[in-house]
Amino acid sequence: MNIQQPIDNRYLVIPFWQRLRSRLTAYFVILTVGVIGIVTTFTLIQVRNQSTQQTFYQLESIAQLKQNQITRWVDEGKRTLNLIIVDPEVRDEMLALVNSRVSTSAKGNLSDLFRYNIEAQAEGEPIFDEIIFYDRDGHVLAGSNAASISKVVTLQPYFRPGLESAHVTPPYYDIVTSELTMFVTHPIQNTAGEIIGVVGGRLNIDVLRDVTAERAGLGETGETYLVSIENKYLLTPSRFEGYSMQRAYRSEGIDSVLQEQNGSGIYLNYADTPVTVLGVYRWIPELQAGLMTEISEAEAQIIITQTSTLIVGLVIVLAIAAGVIGFYAATNISRPIVSLAQVASQVTSGNLTERADIHQNNEIGLLANTFNQMTGQLVNSINELDNRVDELNQANDALRIATAKAKEAARVKGEFLANISHELRTPLNAIIGFSDMLLMGMSGELNAKQKHKMERLRENGTRLLTLINNVLDITRIEARRIEINAKAFSPNALADRLTEQMNVLAEQKKLTLTTTIDPELPDMLIGDEQRIEQVVVNLLSNAFKFTDEGAVTLELLVNPKENTWGICVSDTGIGIPPHALSIIFEEFRQVDGSSARAYKGSGLGLAITRNLVRMMDGQISVDSEMGQGSKFTVTLPIVTRENFPMGQQLEKVSA
Amino acid sequence: MSRIYLSIKLGLTLLMASLVFSGCASASSTPVAPTSLSVQLAWTHDYSSAGFYSAEINGHFKEQNLNVELIAGGFVDGSYVEPIDAVLQGQGDFGAASAQSLLEAREAGKPIVAIANLIQRSPSAIITLADANIQTPQDLIGKTIAVADGGATLRFNSMLSLQGIDAADVNIVPRVTWGVDPLLNGEVDALVGWIINEGVQVREAGQEPNFMLLSDYGIPDYSALIFTTEKMIQDKPEVVEHFVRALTSGLQDVINDPEQAAEYTVRYNDTLVLDEQLRRIQASIPLVQPAQTQVAMMDTSTWESIYHDLSNAGILTEALDLEKAYTMNFLNKIFTVK
Numbered sequence: 001m002n003i004q005q006p007i008d009n010r011y012l013v014i015p016f017w018q019r020l021r022s023r024l025t026a027y028f029v030i031l032t033v034g035v036i037g038i039v040t041t042f043t044l045i046q047v048r049n050q051s052t053q054q055t056f057y058q059l060e061s062i063a064q065l066k067q068n069q070i071t072r073w074v075d076e077g078k079r080t081l082n083l084i085i086v087d088p089e090v091r092d093e094m095l096a097l098v099n100s101r102v103s104t105s106a107k108g109n110l111s112d113l114f115r116y117n118i119e120a121q122a123e124g125e126p127i128f129d130e131i132i133f134y135d136r137d138g139h140v141l142a143g144s145n146a147a148s149i150s151k152v153v154t155l156q157p158y159f160r161p162g163l164e165s166a167h168v169t170p171p172y173y174d175i176v177t178s179e180l181t182m183f184v185t186h187p188i189q190n191t192a193g194e195i196i197g198v199v200g201g202r203l204n205i206d207v208l209r210d211v212t213a214e215r216a217g218l219g220e221t222g223e224t225y226l227v228s229i230e231n232k233y234l235l236t237p238s239r240f241e242g243y244s245m246q247r248a249y250r251s252e253g254i255d256s257v258l259q260e261q262n263g264s265g266i267y268l269n270y271a272d273t274p275v276t277v278l279g280v281y282r283w284i285p286e287l288q289a290g291l292m293t294e295i296s297e298a299e300a301q302i303i304i305t306q307t308s309t310l311i312v313g314l315v316i317v318l319a320i321a322a323g324v325i326g327f328y329a330a331t332n333i334s335r336p337i338v339s340l341a342q343v344a345s346q347v348t349s350g351n352l353t354e355r356a357d358i359h360q361n362n363e364i365g366l367l368a369n370t371f372n373q374m375t376g377q378l379v380n381s382i383n384e385l386d387n388r389v390d391e392l393n394q395a396n397d398a399l400r401i402a403t404a405k406a407k408e409a410a411r412v413k414g415e416f417l418a419n420i421s422h423e424l425r426t427p428l429n430a431i432i433g434f435s436d437m438l439l440m441g442m443s444g445e446l447n448a449k450q451k452h453k454m455e456r457l458r459e460n461g462t463r464l465l466t467l468i469n470n471v472l473d474i475t476r477i478e479a480r481r482i483e484i485n486a487k488a489f490s491p492n493a494l495a496d497r498l499t500e501q502m503n504v505l506a507e508q509k510k511l512t513l514t515t516t517i518d519p520e521l522p523d524m525l526i527g528d529e530q531r532i533e534q535v536v537v538n539l540l541s542n543a544f545k546f547t548d549e550g551a552v553t554l555e556l557l558v559n560p561k562e563n564t565w566g567i568c569v570s571d572t573g574i575g576i577p578p579h580a581l582s583i584i585f586e587e588f589r590q591v592d593g594s595s596a597r598a599y600k601g602s603g604l605g606l607a608i609t610r611n612l613v614r615m616m617d618g619q620i621s622v623d624s625e626m627g628q629g630s631k632f633t634v635t636l637p638i639v640t641r642e643n644f645p646m647g648q649q650l651e652k653v654s655a
Numbered sequence: 656m657s658r659i660y661l662s663i664k665l666g667l668t669l670l671m672a673s674l675v676f677s678g679c680a681s682a683s684s685t686p687v688a689p690t691s692l693s694v695q696l697a698w699t700h701d702y703s704s705a706g707f708y709s710a711e712i713n714g715h716f717k718e719q720n721l722n723v724e725l726i727a728g729g730f731v732d733g734s735y736v737e738p739i740d741a742v743l744q745g746q747g748d749f750g751a752a753s754a755q756s757l758l759e760a761r762e763a764g765k766p767i768v769a770i771a772n773l774i775q776r777s778p779s780a781i782i783t784l785a786d787a788n789i790q791t792p793q794d795l796i797g798k799t800i801a802v803a804d805g806g807a808t809l810r811f812n813s814m815l816s817l818q819g820i821d822a823a824d825v826n827i828v829p830r831v832t833w834g835v836d837p838l839l840n841g842e843v844d845a846l847v848g849w850i851i852n853e854g855v856q857v858r859e860a861g862q863e864p865n866f867m868l869l870s871d872y873g874i875p876d877y878s879a880l881i882f883t884t885e886k887m888i889q890d891k892p893e894v895v896e897h898f899v900r901a902l903t904s905g906l907q908d909v910i911n912d913p914e915q916a917a918e919y920t921v922r923y924n925d926t927l928v929l930d931e932q933l934r935r936i937q938a939s940i941p942l943v944q945p946a947q948t949q950v951a952m953m954d955t956s957t958w959e960s961i962y963h964d965l966s967n968a969g970i971l972t973e974a975l976d977l978e979k980a981y982t983m984n985f986l987n988k989i990f991t992v993k
Contacts, residue, residue, distance in 0.1 A: 139873075146790060146791065147790035147791055149791065150791060150792065150793070150818055150872070151871045151872060152871060152872055152873040153871075154873075154956070155776060155870055155871075155875060155945070155957075157945065157946040157947040169946075170946075172941075172945075172946030172947070173940075173941045173946070174941070175776055175850075175868065175941045175942055175945065176780075176850070176866045176867075176868055176871070178938070178941070230946060230947075231910050231911065231944070232911070244913075244914075244937075246913065246937060246940060247911065247912060247913060247914070248910070248911035248912065
């Protein structure tokens with residue numbers, strides 16, 4: 001249980017909203033709400049637009065119907081008045097009245113005719129409430145209503161236009177009755193064509209109210225009303241309580257229609273607390289008024305509003321459902337993953353026996369199964385590795401022991417060689433010393449034969465000493481007891497000295513020694529002159545040794561590009577066979593075992609040379625052809641005072 | 656939103672208009688320096704001066720750079736304040752008076768001129784109860800009618816003569832009370848009064864009245880004209896014009912919103928009853944602005960008719976230049992520009 005702790009914590013560290021379960025649940029909800037939301041919003045907007053359009057069509061047709069009714073009504077008023085005045089009897093009476101105002105009988109007759117006309121129309125709604133006839137001075141000479149006779153109408157709005165031509169006076173509020181009043185007038189001419197008076201019909205205004213009060217197709221809030229250009233008063237009452245007709249009313253629709261425009265729109269209506277309405281308005285020129293047909297947007301859109309509410313509810317329910325489904329689906333996915341992670345953590349912590357206990361026939365099941373297999377495989381691999389490590393450790397131990405033994409053996413060998421060399425040199429020096437003394441005749445003069453033998457003795461002794469010295473050298477080098485003493489020296493002087501020394505050998509073997517020095521070579525170099533000399537002497541000695549005729553050449557070269565200088569020794573001797581080129585620098589090797597006797601030498605010279613060159617950070621190479629000669633090249637780094645490392649002592653000591 | 660837009664648009668328009676008007680001398684409105692002036696009303700504060708209240712409270716006077724004091728009239732210490740005299744004595748710059756008072760003053764050589772008209776149609780009427788079935792002046796023959804002395808009697812008699820009725824056939828009694836009780840009580844069959852006052856009173860008493868407007872029988876009248884002095888018109892025509900402009904706006908406000916006007920009226924005189932004032936204002940509106948007219952207008956033929964009637968009745972004995980008694984210049988300027 002302790003092992004499980006860290007993984008639980010790590011799981012809890014994942015922020016809630018980053019967890020797979022939260023995200024998947026959120027995706028489900030967003031997807032559901034998003035898709036349904038977008039689709040329904042789009043659809044609702046479409047339907048709403050169509051519904052608005054539909055409402056406008058409906059309002060348009062209602063407005064058209066009402067406008068037609070009003071126009072027909074006014075036209076019928078004009079037509080009826082025309083029918084009255086074309087009646088010859090009526091005309092005669094009018095002329096008589098104007099000519100003799102006092103003819104009471106005529107007055108009575110015309111008034112009676114007017115009354116008769118109104119009654120005749122009264123089968124349905126009468127078109128006129130009253131018909132009057134007045135003269136040019138506005139004196140009412142006859143009227144269907146007795147109370148109007150003898151009035152003077154000069155101040156009435158219909159008086160002046162009525163004298164000029166047939167006229168419809170737009171509705172106005174009568175001062176006496178406060179009633180809405182509307183007159184159709186027609187001038188009357190005498191036979192001479194002079195206007196002698198006017199017949200006026202007061203229209204039955206109730207018709208207007210009936211037309212607008214009819215609210216078929218206008219629902220609960222729809223209304224049709226007329227608003228006059230005169231002070232924006234209503235000509236027909238509002239559908240709603242508390243709106244006096246004699247008060248100015250304003251709205252976007254009213255303002256538009258009173259500029260004599262037809263149109264429609266969505267605007268705030270005239271109410272004290274304005275309501276947004278869909279309105280269609282028509283300018284009715286006969287009434288100098290606007291016909292407004294309006295329905296509240298809320299009612300026009302009620303189905304859309306209800307549907308919207310329903311859909312919003314539905315979306316919420318679906319969102320919750322999607323959330324629940326998403327949560328379960330996500331849990332099904334995330335739980336085994338978390339479980340697997342816990343097992344993996346256990347395994348990581350070293351509990352290799354832990355296995356994922358997930359049995360699902362799906363990808364997660366497959367993952368768990370594979371994980372279990374992987375863990376099993378891991379256990380096998382670990383076991384195998386352990387075995388290998390054990391084996392390697394054993395081998396390692398054996399190697400360590402062997403190495404120690406080998407080192408010890410080498411050390412003992414070196415010590416032995418050093419000791420033996422030292423022990424050999426002492427008696428050998430004695431042999432050589434005594435041979436010299438004998439040769440110098442210190443024990444009496446030697447004869448030629450004795451002298452020859454003694455010289456051979458000393459010669460062999462010297463060779464043996466050289467051999468021993470060489471062996472001592474090589475062991476010292478191998479034991480790293482040789483020191484490199486770097487000092488300034490002149491390579492030219494070195495070359496001169498060596499040439500002089502070696503000329504003796506050259507003369508003995510009748511060979512020529514040629515020395516060339518690259519003029520670019522610096523005058524002064526830093527190095528162990530003694531060791532360099534040893535290298536060159538070795539190489540030259542070999543050259544003379546293996547050359548019977550021809551020449552030996554010593555060259556000092558410089559390669560400024562690589563900052564090296566070189567010593568090249570070439571001869572015209574027997575050469576080295578190709579197969580031997582790779583082994584000539586090994587100890588105790590001569591090209592041909594058989595030649596050892598012909599060419600005296602220990603076979604240690606080149607090995608020492610190579611080791612010395614390497615100690616001086618140089619390289620040695622050989623180039624040779626059988627019967628033609630050999631060429632040895634030593635390459636050394638140029639060390640001058642200028643590039644000698646600062647602070648480093650000039651005398652370089654090899655570790 | 657459209658309202659906000661509208662109000663912004665309106666505001667901008669007003670701003671631009673004010674810039675234009677303040678920037679140059681316009682034909683329509685010459686700017687005036689801030690001016691204080693006073694109006695001597697013809698009566699105590701009530702509905703008949705509603706146009707002034709709306710002009711003041713709705714800021715129309717202020718728009719015209721005028722600071723206006725409204726002086727109540729009526730009876731002060733038992734005697735009627737005659738606005739014409741008050742204005743001539745310098746107690747007011749403008750006053751309200753009837754056409755008859757004005758013409759009489761002109762005849763007496765008082766230099767006053769009518770500049771606007773509060774009520775274009777006279778509210779004077781023969782008021783009867785509908786039940787009495789008195790439909791025409793002829794029906795008054797043999798009936799008792801109460802008529803106040805002075806102008807009312809004068810115009811009533813003119814009407815009778817125009818209608819060919821002998822005054823002796825009608826029992827005319829002097830009207831001694833302001834109310835309509837004699838009519839309601841049956842003491843009289845008719846009385847001559849204002850339809851916007853006595854007419855409404857009859858209705859308020861629960862009776863249905865019947866009206867015969869004297870103006871419908873050939874006797875027109877201007878009962879509430881706004882006048883000023885000839886000197887004022889001569890010296891400060893632009894002040895007069897701005898005053899008339901503000902007044903017409905106030906009158907239009909009354910017409911547009913009678914309920915607001917009634918509320919303003921009660922604000923000026925808290926002894927009044929709001930509903931009563933509203934009914935009177937509503938009854939006044941068709942008189943203040945009859946169909947197809949502009950507010951405050953006057954009409955030459957009506958002036959001539961009034962002058963003719965007064966001369967016939969012997970009230971005016973000397974010929975006077977009627978055209979000097981009133982001027983339409985200011986009103987025409989306002990309405991042609993509109």
